[in-house]
Amino acid sequence: MIEVRKLVKRFGAKPVLRGLDFTVEEGEFVALVGPNGAGKTTFLRVLSSLARPSLGKVSIAGFQLPSQAAEVRRSLGVVSHLPLLYGDLTAEENLRFYGKMYSVPELRDRIEQVLELVGLSARRSDLVRTFSRGMQQRLAIGRAVLHDPVVLLFDEPYTGLDQEACDMLDKVLREVAGRGRTVVMTSHDLGRVQDLASRFDVLAGGVIAASTTPSGLGSQNLLDFYRQALAPGVGRLI
Amino acid sequence: MKPQSPTLKILTILSSLLFLAALAMVFLYAPLEETMNYVQKVFYFHIATAWVGMLGFMAAAVAGVVYLVRHDRKWDLLEMAAIEISLVFFLITIILGSIWARPVWNTWWTWDPRLTTAAIVELVYLACLLLRQGIDDPERRARFSAVYTLVGSLSVPIAFLSIRLFRTIHPVVIGTNTASNLGAFNMTPPMLATMFFCLFTFSVVFATLLWHRVRLEQLNVAIEERQMEIL
Amino acid sequence: MKKSLTVPAAAALEKQKQPSRVAGFLKAILAVVWKDLAAELRSRELLSAMLVFALLVILIFNFALELDLPTRRSVTSGVLWVTFAFAGTLGLNRSMAIEKDRGCLDGLLLAPVDRSAIYFGKAISNLVFMLIVEAIVLPAYSLLYNTNLINPGLIGVTILGSIGYVAVGTLLASMAVQTRTRDIMLPILLFPVAIPVLLASVKASEGFLQGLAGAEIMPWVNLLIVYDVIFIAVAFMTFDSVVEE
Numbered sequence: 001m002i003e004v005r006k007l008v009k010r011f012g013a014k015p016v017l018r019g020l021d022f023t024v025e026e027g028e029f030v031a032l033v034g035p036n037g038a039g040k041t042t043f044l045r046v047l048s049s050l051a052r053p054s055l056g057k058v059s060i061a062g063f064q065l066p067s068q069a070a071e072v073r074r075s076l077g078v079v080s081h082l083p084l085l086y087g088d089l090t091a092e093e094n095l096r097f098y099g100k101m102y103s104v105p106e107l108r109d110r111i112e113q114v115l116e117l118v119g120l121s122a123r124r125s126d127l128v129r130t131f132s133r134g135m136q137q138r139l140a141i142g143r144a145v146l147h148d149p150v151v152l153l154f155d156e157p158y159t160g161l162d163q164e165a166c167d168m169l170d171k172v173l174r175e176v177a178g179r180g181r182t183v184v185m186t187s188h189d190l191g192r193v194q195d196l197a198s199r200f201d202v203l204a205g206g207v208i209a210a211s212t213t214p215s216g217l218g219s220q221n222l223l224d225f226y227r228q229a230l231a232p233g234v235g236r237l238i
Numbered sequence: 239m240k241p242q243s244p245t246l247k248i249l250t251i252l253s254s255l256l257f258l259a260a261l262a263m264v265f266l267y268a269p270l271e272e273t274m275n276y277v278q279k280v281f282y283f284h285i286a287t288a289w290v291g292m293l294g295f296m297a298a299a300v301a302g303v304v305y306l307v308r309h310d311r312k313w314d315l316l317e318m319a320a321i322e323i324s325l326v327f328f329l330i331t332i333i334l335g336s337i338w339a340r341p342v343w344n345t346w347w348t349w350d351p352r353l354t355t356a357a358i359v360e361l362v363y364l365a366c367l368l369l370r371q372g373i374d375d376p377e378r379r380a381r382f383s384a385v386y387t388l389v390g391s392l393s394v395p396i397a398f399l400s401i402r403l404f405r406t407i408h409p410v411v412i413g414t415n416t417a418s419n420l421g422a423f424n425m426t427p428p429m430l431a432t433m434f435f436c437l438f439t440f441s442v443v444f445a446t447l448l449w450h451r452v453r454l455e456q457l458n459v460a461i462e463e464r465q466m467e468i469l
Numbered sequence: 470m471k472k473s474l475t476v477p478a479a480a481a482l483e484k485q486k487q488p489s490r491v492a493g494f495l496k497a498i499l500a501v502v503w504k505d506l507a508a509e510l511r512s513r514e515l516l517s518a519m520l521v522f523a524l525l526v527i528l529i530f531n532f533a534l535e536l537d538l539p540t541r542r543s544v545t546s547g548v549l550w551v552t553f554a555f556a557g558t559l560g561l562n563r564s565m566a567i568e569k570d571r572g573c574l575d576g577l578l579l580a581p582v583d584r585s586a587i588y589f590g591k592a593i594s595n596l597v598f599m600l601i602v603e604a605i606v607l608p609a610y611s612l613l614y615n616t617n618l619i620n621p622g623l624i625g626v627t628i629l630g631s632i633g634y635v636a637v638g639t640l641l642a643s644m645a646v647q648t649r650t651r652d653i654m655l656p657i658l659l660f661p662v663a664i665p666v667l668l669a670s671v672k673a674s675e676g677f678l679q680g681l682a683g684a685e686i687m688p689w690v691n692l693l694i695v696y697d698v699i700f701i702a703v704a705f706m707t708f709d710s711v712v713e714e
Contacts, residue, residue, distance in 0.1 A: 012376035013462040050575055051714040074581040082572030084579075088508035100500035101580035103493060127511070143576075306710050361661040368657055372648035378714065382644045385707045386658065389637065392699055393662040400665045400692055403672075 001026045001151060001182040002047065007056035009042055016042045018206035019056070024184060026150075029177050031197035032186040033226055038203045040186040044155045047184065048078045061150050074102070077144030077152045081159040083136040084143065087129035091120055091139050094128055095146055102147035110146065118142040118172055134165025141172055152176065154185035158192065166192065194222040202229040240457075246449055253446040256439040260286075260432075268432040271423055277341050278423070282432055284334040286440035287327045288356075293444050294324025295359060299391035302384035311459070312452075314380035317387060318370070319451035323444065325363040328356050351401040358397050362390040497582035501590025505564070506597065515563050519602045523556040527610060541614055546674035549610065549618075550630070550667055553603060554660070557634055560598050562655045564591065565642040569651075574643075578712055588708040592639040599631045622677035622686070629693040630670030633700060634663055640704040643711050669693045 004022035008015060016039040024030050032040050045051040046058060049069045058065040061075040078084075085094050092111060099107040115121045118138040128136060137157060144152060157173070158166055166189075173196060177183045186203075187193050193200070194214075200222060202210040210229035217225060264282045271278035301317035304310075335353065336346045347353065366386050373379040425433070509515055530548045534540060568574040568591075577587050607627070611618045638659055645654035669692040676686035 013459060013466050015466065045714070048579060050578055070581045070583075073579055076579065078575075078579050080572055080575065082575070084572045084576035086504065086508055086567075086573060087571065088512040089504065093504075093507060097500055097504045098576070098580070100503075101497055101577070101582060103496065306707065358661055358664055365657045365661055368650070369644070369648065369654065372650040372654060374649070378647070381710045381713075382647075385640070385644065385710055388707065389640070389662050389700070389703060392703060393637075393665060396665040396692070396696055396699075397668070400668050400689075403688060403692075 001028075001061060002184065003057070003059045004047075005057040007043075007046065007058060008054045009039070009046055009051065010054045016206055017046070020203075020207050022201070022208055024182055026182055027180050029183045029196060029198045030185070031193040031200050032184060032203050033188070033190060033193065033200060033222075034186075034203035034209075035230065039206050040203050041155055043203065044078075044080075044153050044184070044186060048076055048153050049073055074147070075150045077147070077149035078155075079137070079140050079144045079153070079157050080155040081157070083128075083140045085128045085136060085139060088127060090125050090127055091115065091131075091142075092124045094139065095143060098143050099146055104147050114142040114146055117145070117175060119168070132165070133160050134162070134168060137161060137165070137169060138172055141169075141176065145176055150181060152181050152183045154183065154187075156186055156188070158187060158189050170196065190222045190226060200225070202226060204230055242453070246446075246453070249442070249446045249449065253439075253443045256442055260436050260439040263432045263435055268429050269426060271429075274342060274423065277338055280334050280338045282436045283440075284331055284338060285433060286436040287334065288331040289437050290440045290444045291324045291328035291331055291356075291359070293441065294320045294327065294448075295391065295394070297448070298324065298387050302387035302391075305380055305384045306388070311376070311380060312456075314376075314384065315452050315455045315459075316448070317380075317384060319448050319455065321363050321366060321387070322451060323447050325360060325367075327444075328360055328363075332356055332360075349401075351398055354401050355394060355398040359390075359394055362386075362394065366390065494583055494586050497580070497586035498590045498593065501577070501587060502594045502597075505591070505594035508567075509594075509598070515560055516598060516601060518563065519556040519560045519598065520605060522559055523552050523602055523606050524609065526552045526555055527606070527613070536614060541616060542679070543675075545610075545614075545616065545618075546671045546678055549606070549674065550671045552606060553599070553627075553631070554634065554663070554667055556602050556606075557599050557631075557638060558656045558659060560602070561595055561635070561638040561642040561659075562645065562652070564595050564598070565639075565646040566651070569646040574712070584709050584712055585705050587712070588639065588643075588704060591643070592635055592704070595639050596631060596635045599635055600628065603627050603631065618678070620677055623674055626670055626673040626677060626690065626693070629690065629697060630666055630673075633666035633693060633697045636697060636700045636704055637663055637666075640700075640708060640711065643708070647711075666693065666696050669696065 002022065002024040004020060007017050007020040007022070009017040020039075020043065022043075032043070034040050042051065046053050046065075047060065049065055049072050052066055060072045063071040063075070065072055086097070089097065092115070095111045095114060096107060099111060104110050112121075115124050118141055120135065120139055120142065123131070123135065128139065131139065141157075154173075157169060161169060170192065173183075173185075177196070185193070185197070197214075199211065199213050200217075201208050202225075210225070212225055260282075264279055268279070268282070270276070298317045298320035301313045301320060305313035305317060332353070339348070340346055366383055369386055370379050370383050373382060527548065530536065530544075530551075534544060534548070536544070536548075565574075568577065578584065607618045607623075610616075638655075641658045641662075642655050645651050645658060648654050669689045673686050673689035673693065675681075676689065
């Protein structure tokens, strides 16, 4: 579903991603973990066609980036740590706007379904400005799945959420991912990620430094695995 | 470090020699103008620096467009170098013009199309340099400054035309013999020769400075890259 | 199935695609405009800020210039356009900052539409905001200074001038909000390149207010049209490079 070969992204002379290889099969839920500044956000921005790769090949759902960016965007749903919503519009109006931008057919029914999915049907006519952080994040997920994308990208979706909101978000994430969608998510919250994902990739030094699956972990904790993966680089990180 | 190319060394020496020759021509060869006397000597360098300013302005616009098409950083370096040089030379033009205008027009400054346009160009350049300063990512900095230079290079000629719709008192020295504009004068062949020699000299100076500035910036980029390797 | 398509059928399919792309483009523009207007209708923060600011500028001019009858005749169009320009930058900056603050610009860029559709959408809503402010300032000025500014020529010039100002302003505002110094950057970028449009607007407005002959006003009006066309085209071509990373 996602194919990345020898991806390099530089900001000026500073390389953030250094020849990264990354493959995701259809239906996989991949969690990207890594220290701050490892390039997780940059990587997701490249995948979501918001940033141009400096070198290397990226293909998503069979389309190349950046040459077929419009097709790629159609098959992507993106949630970042910012809500990407308009505070002065209601939940429904936000969805209607994005629905028009994506030319979603039978928009009215689709909005109904999505609001139901993220549990905001009752608050549909309230301004997003009045929503709590957790509700905004749920609506953001609703916005991302509105056009029924095959690939979902989540960038730190838990940032700034309290325990309860995180649990709610978990539920929505499971629901969304359970429909055979391919998901790539970055997060610092290793505990949560461990329950959700079907694969864990550690991004460090601009490449995928290690990768494992829940069965590969065995009795090991994801945190231990993460520490091990970063061990050679620890000196540099401190 | 890459050493200076021999061509650049020769060019640097050539520009210095030409510059001395131009000075000598202005003060020793060109005849004294009857009514304006020594003040008129300013004219040769005034024209020449304005010419360099124009060259820089056009070079920056072209480099910007090429950058937007090719996304190759060297065009961004060229654009910035052209802008900086053009900024300085237009400033010199304005100062020299003021020195000339004070005794001839009896004022340091008038809102004549050419003066005003020169001032606008300076403001566009300053805005562009401020814009560059406000962006950390070199790639974005290059794109934004190329777009802004393009907008500026289209707007400035329109500004010139629109200001020209007002009446002008700036003398049109070349191509007119009617001394209706205050400060206009007939150029004798030695004067013409001096003027063209100055234009040529300053074009060479422009090329030399541009080359040096681009090279300096390339070295800066190289230093940045080395730092990244060490880190 | 695909192979069985005959050449004319394929051509017909291609033809069908063509208008749908244009329709999608227009639909996206409309969606952005609708979104901006709906949000503004609810909060009114942008319009009210622009309006209050515009009236304050006029008030300050009143003290600074002693707007008595003879002065007024010569400076009215200048005062108006300075006011419009200042209020305009305020609105342009805010309208783009809204997009940037909550990551909405990324949201727009993620949509599978041509980026220039986003530019045109934003430019049209900015133009609407500016025209609304002008539609209130003109009668207010007429009332306060007992001069009639409601004149078809002047209104035409106001629209033409605003189009040019907003066309460049929207492009530069989308650059300005992406810089570190975004709050101060827009006027510094915009004013030097907006000089032709402001000058021509002032001159054409003055011509209409003083009832000059058409032949004296037309060069300025033509200049405005040329400026509008050139800068809409430039923005259309370069907006991609302003938003893409």
